[in-house]
Structure formats: C-alpha cells, structure tokens
Amino acid sequence: MKIEKTVFKNDKIGAEYTVFHHSSGLDIYVMKMEGFSTVNAAFATRYGSVNTTFKTSEDDDFVTVPMGIAHYLEHKLFENEDCDVFELYAKTGANGNAFTSFDQTVYTFSCTDNYLESLAILLDFVQDPYFTEASVDKERGIIEQEIKMCADSLERQCFYNLLKAMYAKHPVKIDIAGTVESIQQINAELLYKCYNAFYDLHNMILVIAGDVNEEDILSVCDSHLKKSTDKGLEVSFPDEPYEVAQPEICENFTVGTPLFNIGFKCDPAKGNDLLKKHMCANVLIQLISNSASPLYKKLYEQGLINNAFSSEVFFGEGYFACIFDGESNDPLKVRDMIIEEVERIKREGIDSESFEIIKKSAYGSLVWEFNNTEICVNNLLGAGLMKVDLFETIDILAKLTEQDLMDNIDTLFDTKRVAVSIIQN
Amino acid sequence: MSVSFSKTECGRGIGLTRIYDDKFKSVSVYIFFVTKINKHNISSNSLISKLLITSNSKIKSRTALNKELMRLYGSSIAVASTRAGDYQMIGLCSSCLCDKFTIGREQISGKVTDMLLDCLFSPDIDENGFNEKYFKMRKQDVIDAVKASVNDKRGYAIIKARKEIYKGEPSENSAYGGLDEAVALDNKALVEEYKELLRTARVEIFVAGHSDAEKNVSRILEAFDNIPRDNIESIDYRAFSPIKPEPLSFEEKIDANQTKLVMAFKTKYDDIYANKLMAMLFGGAPFSKLFVNVREKLSLCYYCAAGFADTKNVMIVDSGTDNENCDKAKEEILAQLEALANGDFTDVELDNTKLALCTGFKSNNDTVSDMTAWYLTQFTRNEMCSPEEICERLMTVTREQIIEAAAAMKLDTVYVVSPEDKTEAANEN
Numbered sequence: 001m002k003i004e005k006t007v008f009k010n011d012k013i014g015a016e017y018t019v020f021h022h023s024s025g026l027d028i029y030v031m032k033m034e035g036f037s038t039v040n041a042a043f044a045t046r047y048g049s050v051n052t053t054f055k056t057s058e059d060d061d062f063v064t065v066p067m068g069i070a071h072y073l074e075h076k077l078f079e080n081e082d083c084d085v086f087e088l089y090a091k092t093g094a095n096g097n098a099f100t101s102f103d104q105t106v107y108t109f110s111c112t113d114n115y116l117e118s119l120a121i122l123l124d125f126v127q128d129p130y131f132t133e134a135s136v137d138k139e140r141g142i143i144e145q146e147i148k149m150c151a152d153s154l155e156r157q158c159f160y161n162l163l164k165a166m167y168a169k170h171p172v173k174i175d176i177a178g179t180v181e182s183i184q185q186i187n188a189e190l191l192y193k194c195y196n197a198f199y200d201l202h203n204m205i206l207v208i209a210g211d212v213n214e215e216d217i218l219s220v221c222d223s224h225l226k227k228s229t230d231k232g233l234e235v236s237f238p239d240e241p242y243e244v245a246q247p248e249i250c251e252n253f254t255v256g257t258p259l260f261n262i263g264f265k266c267d268p269a270k271g272n273d274l275l276k277k278h279m280c281a282n283v284l285i286q287l288i289s290n291s292a293s294p295l296y297k298k299l300y301e302q303g304l305i306n307n308a309f310s311s312e313v314f315f316g317e318g319y320f321a322c323i324f325d326g327e328s329n330d331p332l333k334v335r336d337m338i339i340e341e342v343e344r345i346k347r348e349g350i351d352s353e354s355f356e357i358i359k360k361s362a363y364g365s366l367v368w369e370f371n372n373t374e375i376c377v378n379n380l381l382g383a384g385l386m387k388v389d390l391f392e393t394i395d396i397l398a399k400l401t402e403q404d405l406m407d408n409i410d411t412l413f414d415t416k417r418v419a420v421s422i423i424q425n
Numbered sequence: 426m427s428v429s430f431s432k433t434e435c436g437r438g439i440g441l442t443r444i445y446d447d448k449f450k451s452v453s454v455y456i457f458f459v460t461k462i463n464k465h466n467i468s469s470n471s472l473i474s475k476l477l478i479t480s481n482s483k484i485k486s487r488t489a490l491n492k493e494l495m496r497l498y499g500s501s502i503a504v505a506s507t508r509a510g511d512y513q514m515i516g517l518c519s520s521c522l523c524d525k526f527t528i529g530r531e532q533i534s535g536k537v538t539d540m541l542l543d544c545l546f547s548p549d550i551d552e553n554g555f556n557e558k559y560f561k562m563r564k565q566d567v568i569d570a571v572k573a574s575v576n577d578k579r580g581y582a583i584i585k586a587r588k589e590i591y592k593g594e595p596s597e598n599s600a601y602g603g604l605d606e607a608v609a610l611d612n613k614a615l616v617e618e619y620k621e622l623l624r625t626a627r628v629e630i631f632v633a634g635h636s637d638a639e640k641n642v643s644r645i646l647e648a649f650d651n652i653p654r655d656n657i658e659s660i661d662y663r664a665f666s667p668i669k670p671e672p673l674s675f676e677e678k679i680d681a682n683q684t685k686l687v688m689a690f691k692t693k694y695d696d697i698y699a700n701k702l703m704a705m706l707f708g709g710a711p712f713s714k715l716f717v718n719v720r721e722k723l724s725l726c727y728y729c730a731a732g733f734a735d736t737k738n739v740m741i742v743d744s745g746t747d748n749e750n751c752d753k754a755k756e757e758i759l760a761q762l763e764a765l766a767n768g769d770f771t772d773v774e775l776d777n778t779k780l781a782l783c784t785g786f787k788s789n790n791d792t793v794s795d796m797t798a799w800y801l802t803q804f805t806r807n808e809m810c811s812p813e814e815i816c817e818r819l820m821t822v823t824r825e826q827i828i829e830a831a832a833a834m835k836l837d838t839v840y841v842v843s844p845e846d847k848t849e850a851a852n853e854n
Contacts, residue, residue, distance in 0.1 A: 012528075013450075013526065014450075014526075033448070034448065035427070035446065035447075035448035036448060036790075036791050037787050037788060037790040037791055038787075038788045038790075038791045084712070084717075084721070086710075086711040086712045086716075087712055089711075089712075090710070090712045090774075090777035090778075090780070090781065091777060091780075092780070093777075093780030093781055093783060093784045094784065095781065095784060095785070096711070110784070110788065111784055112783070112784050112787040112788055113780075113784070138724055139724070140724075141724030141725070142720060142721075142724050142726070142727055143727070145683065145725075145726050145727040145745055145746060145747070146727035148682045148683035148745070148747075149579065149683055149727055149728065149745045151682040151683075152577070152578035152579065152681050152682050152683055152685075152745075153576075153577050153578070153579075154576040154577070155576060155577070253680060254575055254679060254680035255575065255576055256569060256571075256572030256573040256574070256575055256576055257569045257572055257573065259576070290491075290495075291487070291488075291491040292488050292489075292491040292492040292495055293488075294488075296488075297487070297488050300487075300562060301558070301562065303562070303565065306565060306566050306569045307475075307566040307569070307570070308569070308573070327569060327573065354492075357492060357495045357496050358495065360495065360496060360498055360499070360528075361495040361496075361498060361499030362499070363498065363499075363528070364497075364498030364499035364500070364521075364522050364527075365499050367450055367498075367522055367526050368450065368451055368499070368522065370450060371449055371450050371451055371792070371793070372791065372792055373791060
C-alpha cells in the first residue's frame with residue numbers, strides 16, 4: 001500500500017517520531033525508544049461523550065443520539081462474534097484496555113513481548129464490531145455499576161458538578177458514561193450507527209512507542225487495516241452561552257473536608273491556536289497558584305486550602321476551562337482570593353522571575369516525559385488527535401513571552417465567567 | 426543498554442542499592458526508613474516526612490524551597506512512602522533531570538541531592554520543635570487526609586475491612602492512622618521521634634536512573650556517616666495474619682450509591698509465586714474467573730478483583746454491586762474459588778496468566794520508580810532477583826501448586842458497606 005512518511009525530530013531532547021499516512025486513511029505515529037522493555041500502543045478515534053449530534057454523507061440531516069454511546073461502544077467492541085478480546089490478548093501476554101473521554105475513545109495495550117501479534121489483535125477487533133440486542137442488554141448492568149461506582153467518588157462528582165455549572169448546553173456537562181436513565185435507550189442499532197460514523201480510519205489514529213521496528217509495524221498495518229472511505233463526518237454542538245450556567249452549585253454528601261472545584265470558562269480553540277492557548281493557560285495557572293506562588297502561600301497559611309489543592313487546564317472540542325480544585329472549609333473565600341490574584345496580575349503584570357522559573361520547570365517536565373513509553377503514547381495521541389506536532393509544544397514554550405500571557409489573561413481568566421462547585425456535609 | 430543493579434550493605438543498618446540504566450533522562454534518590462507500624466507512628470511518621478519536605482535550616486520558607494526546585498528544571502523533593510505487611514517504609518525522595526539534558530548542561534543533580542540531604546538531616550527545628558507555623562499546617566494536612574478517607578467509598582470500604590481482617594495486628598492501621606492519633610500529635614515529641622527514626626530505623630537508600638547518578642552517591646553516604654546509629658531495629662517482613670476460627674461478617678451503612686463488598690481469604694500455604702499466580706487467575710486479569718463470571722456472565726458488577734499480599738499471606742477480593750445482588754456476588758466469588766481448588770481451569774488459562782504476570786513484572790524495568798519499588802519488594806522477601814529471574818521461576822509453577830494454593834485459602838472476613846436508606850437517614854436527622 002502507498003504510504004507517505006514524515007519524520008519529526010527534536011535534537012534538544014534527543015527524541016524523534018515518524019508519522020505514516022497510510023492509504024487506508026489512517027495516520028500511524030511511531031516513536032522508537034531504544035532500551036525500553038515495554039511497548040505501548042493506542043488506537044483512537046475522535047469520538048467521545050460530547051459527540052452526540054452528527055451527520056455523515058449518508059445522512060440527510062444531523063441526528064442526536066442518547067448520552068453515553070461512545071462509552072457503551074468502547075465496552076461492546078471488546079466482544080467479538082466468537083470470543084472475548086481479552087482471551088486473544090491473554091495469548092500474547094499483553095495488557096489490553098480502553099478508555100472514553102469527553103472527545104476521544106482510545107483502545108490500548110502494553111506488553112513486553114509479541115507486540116506485533118498484539119497490534120494485529122488491536123487493529124482487528126476495533127475494526128470488527130459485533131453487537132446483538134442480547135449482548136447489548138447484558139452490558140447494561142455492568143455499565144450501571146460503573147456509573148454508580150463513579151458517583152461514589154466525590155472528587156469526580158465535584159468536577160462533574162462544576163461542568164454542569166459552567167456549561168448550559170454543551171454536552172460536556174453530562175457524565176462520560178451517560179446516566180443510568182440515558183443508557184436504557186441504547187440498542188444495537190444505535191451502536192452500529194455511531195460506530196459507522198466515527199470509527200472511520202480517516203477519523204482515527206494509531207500510536208505506538210517502544211523499542212519497535214517501523215517496517216514490521218507497517219507490515220502488520222498493511223495486512224490488518226481495512227480500506228476505508230471518508231464518510232464526510234460532521235459534528236455539531238449547541239450554541240453555548242458566553243456566561244456560566246450558574247455561578248455556584250452545591251451538593252450534600254458525607255465528606256471529610258468540603259470539596260471544591262473552581263472553573264474559569266474560556267472560549268474553545270483548535271489546532272495550533274489551541275496549543276498556544278493551552279501553553280499560555282498552563283503557565284498562567286501556575287503563576288497564579290503553584291506552590292511557589294504568593295496566592296498559594298496566603299491560602300495555605302490562612303488554612304483555606306490543604307495539601308489536596310491543585311489546578312488543571314481542561315479542554316476539548318467546544319470547551320476550554322482553567323480549573324482549581326481542593327478541600328476547604330470556605331470554598332467561596334478561596335474563589336474570591338483567586339479572583340483577587342487574577343485581578344492583581346492583570347493590573348501589575350507578570351513577575352519576570354516567576355515566569356522564567358516556570359518556563360524552566362515546564363521544560364524539565366516536557367523532557368522528563370520522554371522517560372516513559374506510556375506517557376509518550378499519550379502525548380503523541382493528544383498531539384495527533386489535535387493534528388499538531390508534539391515537539392511544537394517545546395518551541396512554543398521557548399518562544400513564550402510575558403506579553404503573550406498579558407495578551408491572553410483577560411480571555412483565559414475572565415472573572416465574570418467563574419463557577420464554583422462544592423460538596424459538603 | 427540494560428538495567429544494572431547492585432546492593433551494598435554499608436553497615437549500621439544501612440543498605441545502598443544502585444539501579445542504573447542510561448535510557449533514562451533523569452536521576453532519583455530514595456531514602457527509606459523502615460519501621461514497624463503502630464497506632465501512633467503511622468501518623469507521626471507521616472507528619473515528620475511532610476515537615477521535612479516543607480523547609481529546612483538553610484531554606485526556611487516553603488515558597489522559597491519550591492521556587493528553588495522549580496528553578497532546577499522542576500526537580501522534586503517529595504515524601505516517599507510505602508508499606509509491606511506490618512512495616513512502613515517512609516522517607517524522602519528527590520528526582521531531577523540528568524545534567525546532560527538541561528539547557529547548557531547545567532549541573533543540577535548535585536544541588537538537588539544536597540537539598541534532599543539538607544531536608545533530611547538539617548530540618549527547620551528550634552527548641553520548641555519543628556517550625557511552629559508549618560507544624561500546625563502540616564498537622565492539619567494529616568488530619569484532613571484521615572477525614573478524606575470517606576470521600577472515596579471503594580477505598581473507604583477497604584480501609585474499614587482491613588481493620589477487621591488484621592484486628593490486633595500492625596496492618597490494621599490505615600495509611601494516615603486514626604483521627605485521635607492525628608489530633609494528639611505534639612511538636613516537641615515529634616522531634617524526638619524524628620531523631621529516633623534517624624538513629625534506630627533500618628535504612629534503604631536507592632540511587633536510580635541514568636548512571637550519571639553515581640557521582641552523588643559519596644555525598645549521601647558521607648551524610649549518613651555524620652549521624653549516630655544504634656539499636657537498629659531488626660526486621661522480619663513476613664508475618665502471616667492468623668486465620669480466624671470462623672469467618673466473621675460485618676456490615677456498615679453509609680451515604681453511598683453502591684454496595685461495596687470486601688472478602689478476605691487467609692492461607693497457611695507458603696509459596697509466594699504460586700499464591701500470586703492463583704490470585705491472578707482467580708481475579709487479577711480481564712480473563713480471570715471473577716472477571717469472566719461475576720462481571721461478564723452475571724453482569725453483577727463493574728469491578729471484582731483479587732490481590733495477594735505475600736507478607737501477610739492474605740488474598741483480598743473487592744467488588745461493587747447493587748445491594749440486592751450482594752449475596753449473589755458473594756456466592757459466585759466463593760464458587761469460583763472452589764472451582765479453582767477443584768482444578769476447574771485449563772492449562773492454557775494458567776499459561777496465559779503466567780504470561781500476563783510476567784508482562785507486568787518485566788515492565789517494571791521501564792520507570793525509575795517501578796524499579797525501586799520492585800527491588801524494595803524483593804528485599805521484603807529476602808531476595809534480590811530481577812524481574813526476568815522471577816519470571817523464570819513463575820514459569821515453573823505447576824497446575825497442582827495452583828490447586829493447592831486455592832484449596833488452602835480460607836474465608837476469614839467479609840465486610841459490606843451498603844447505601845443507607847435516605848428516607849430513614851433523613852427521619853433520624
């Protein structure tokens with residue numbers, strides 16, 4: 001089969017990877033990491049819980065399906081017509097798994113031997129769905145228990161409540177697995193419809209990292225990838241209001257110290273714009289609240305936060321937010337102090353010393369990640385699904401200026417778009 | 426490139442382990458103090474280690490310490506903590522980029538090692554104890570961590586179950602100890618405990634990552650030369666948990682959405698790898714008996730997993746299910762164990778389990794922290810085998826040994842945490 005090949009290299013950190021554009025429509029990312037025992041692989045589609053409204057060239061109009069199908073599909077693909085996929089992996093010794101996020105479904109394996117056989121299994125089962133009403137029904141009980149298990153993790157519950165508070169219409173506000181009610185509507189026909197729309201190789205990527213051989217990988221791909229025609233997939237999202245849906249959301253549950261999530265809702269972005277926006281948000285969120293920041297010191301020394309405090313930049317198709325989370329007896333005071341600190345930085349500008357330290361630290365973290373095949377696969381997956389070069393992050397970081405941050409702080413930390421989620425006794 | 430391992434006994438109860446592999450771009454140092462767990466020291470050791478990474482006599486501000494680490498390419502100095510049976514290994518670890526990967530080949534690993542040693546041996550202490558401000562804040566962290574155990578109901582059920590499984594043994598204590606013990610922590614007493622830890626606890630030092638780490642070994646050993654060491658605690662990691670004459674059952678109602686079932690099985694069958702293999706075949710893999718039957722065939726749960734703790738000779742199964750299905754899940758778990766004891770598994774299933782376990786073992790070669798954890802575990806078994814050597818041994822485990830291991834497992838404790846009736850609870854309030 002005809003294959004286009006592009007090599008991406010970064011001499012500073014001594015790493016490179018290759019992207020093959022396979023004639024089946026699939027982009028294949030390979031990172032050779034000599035000396036590592038483990039091979040990690042991921043076969044992913046740009047399909048997550050938020051993709052509930054879509055059309056292909058075969059549809060006259062957009063269709064909307066119940067919440068939780070992407071995750072349900074992930075469960076069901078592990079069952080072939082004649083056997084369970086885990087039985088196949090068991091023969092190679094690979095550890096197979098999968099996860100569904102808001103905007104992607106990813107099938108993975110890790111192994112120390114027989115990686116080509118495991119790769120063949122991965123490619124085969126993801127391309128070969130087999131659902132019957134009976135098998136779909138059987139899975140419902142398992143997924144119900146998964147939803148209930150997640151509801152018993154209060155940190156997770158607090159996060160989902162924040163999304164409900166921030167987003168009025170975007171489906172990111174619903175649990176990835178859907179609800180016990182929404183999954184009752186899922187049947188084999190709906191699963192096939194969604195599978196056929198989103199599991200198109202043009203909408204997917206394959207990533208593999210470890211001490212591997214590119215030619216061998218391509219040979220397995222040639223034999224196991226099915227020819228795929230671009231189905232002209234389009235996804236649609238409801239118009240999300242600029243403002244947060246509700247500034248505060250509070251739920252009572254038996255908890256140690258009250259839990260909080262504080263989110264700044266931002267406009268979404270795509271491609272290289274998203275990469276730069278993500279980097280700006282990441283550096284800003286650290287300037288505002290990392291453990292060397294003045295705000296962290298104040299919050300911690302006043303007993304308003306404890307060791308559980310952290311922050312993250314959360315983004316995907318149609319959503320982007322800067323989120324702080326932790327435990328506090330006064331979450332609203334924490335929110336107010338974060339807002340005060342954001343306003344102070346907007347007024348006084350970026351502290352140059354802190355900025356340089358954070359850049360250096362971020363560089364260290366980026367290099368560090370090349371220590372581990374699993375992290376490399378995850379990072380390549382993120383970059384590949386966004387259609388950007390993984391090493392671009394390092395260049396963007398190197399070129400990032402204080403002015404870039406000041407240009408972005410108003411939109412990334414708009415103090416009129418803040419929501420807080422609290423779980424307390 | 427491959428992993429190079431060596432272990433040296435330096436005298437005075439100090440072990441030094443080197444694990445080098447030049448495929449890594451970082452270097453790490455772990456210094457563990459090994460102590461037998463008791464009701465009090467699980468909280469006090471946790472607080473001591475948290476205070477040691479907060480400030481030291483040279484850098485008295487937590488903010489300044491963190492800033493300095495960030496300046497050194499995001500290096501870290503953190504609490505290192507794990508447990509093996511009735512012992513806890515607690516201490517500090519540092520990690521940093523290998524010098525050759527810094528911009529302009531800046532020499533940072535020596536600086537980070539010195540900071541680690543300052544934190545460990547030169548803490549921020551005066552006549553009243555540790556820095557009072559940080560003592561109060563870190564003590565609150567420990568109290569909050571104890572309270573937070575209720576936030577994750579699966580973890581909470583296991584913590585509560587362990588109290589009954591190991592009743593009267595050091596292992597009954599959870600990671601941060603009890604709330605009363607945490608609240609009672611005293612600053613001056615803590616300093617004495619810190620000194621006692623340094624003086625009497627068995628020490629395991631690990632220097633790991635890129636072989637460039639070797640240049641920092643001498644300064645670590647020199648630092649230990651300068652502290653008094655005597656009455657070193659002798660250690661026997663393996664202390665099998667006594668089997669209860671009859672299985673005991675416990676039930677607790679809490680604010681939850683799903684029932685959590687924890688079942689503990691104890692055994693006198695003393696073969697670590699046969700027991701591990703049996704536990705994996707039983708419920709440690711997605712092709713195991715519990716996964717295939719309790720989850721896939723009966724759709725009773727999302728998770729139903731078994732794990733074997735070799736230092737206690739105990740296998741714990743945990744699952745989450747609807748309350749009305751709890752008895753059914755319990756019966757099926759017992760039936761599947763009986764099936765294994767009756768030899769109801771194929772040679773292919775056994776071979777696949779061996780392969781899966783070996784994959785897990787060999788993948789330890791690929792991260793610095795996993796390699797450290799691997800050899801630390803080996804030491805608890807009085808061995809120093811590589812993952813590959815253990816895989817060879819695992820391959821020799823026979824079908825008969827698996828049957829014997831399963832047959833020897835006795836149900837000891839059942840702990841069920843189920844959702845309280847919300848209307849009942851509301852009426853009581």
